[in-house]
Amino acid sequence: MPVPAAIRERCRAMLGPGEDIRYVFPALALSPQTTAAFLIVVTDRSVTLLSVAAGEAPSGVWATYPRRTRLGPIEFRAVPRIEIDGMTFEVEVEYAAVVAAADAEAFSPGDLPRDPLPDL
Template structure:
């Protein structure tokens, strides 16, 4: 399920001016020292990993990490659930967000495979 407009607005408030949000996906990191919930925000220029409140994954609190937009998110590993690796961290994602990861990677690494925007004026 896509994140709500309210969550996207909270994410936008933590980003540098001029960043255009393309995709947002919730992710769970089970790396040490413990479990943490993040929002991965893909913009036109960067990839941001935003920390969230522990009991409210829809409330980003700070920028945990920033990566260049040319950083590959996939492939999605499906061994024990859906997971991606980003910046040395492994993030578990809901299977429904695998398509988001593939689309974000395709924008940068294979734009010819994307369908045309059906509503380019919006």
């Protein structure tokens, strides 16, 4: 299920000027001490981790990484996992394709299908 437009707009407000959002997906950070909710926002220039307050609204920027930060490979378990900068995140299986697409866009753009409607 896509992240709602209202949440995407709140994410956009926390990004650098002119950054174009490519992908947004929710994730849970797992650590021995706690579990914390995040939105992972992939733009044309960065991968930004936004902390999430009650509900699903972003509350602040946790960390920003260069766009060429690899999100995968996805470790498939009961709930799929990815790792970013040593942090482990659980992502819902429906977002596994989003993670793969974000990595393909950054590391092997030739593998992406061509836009069927480039003039729109």
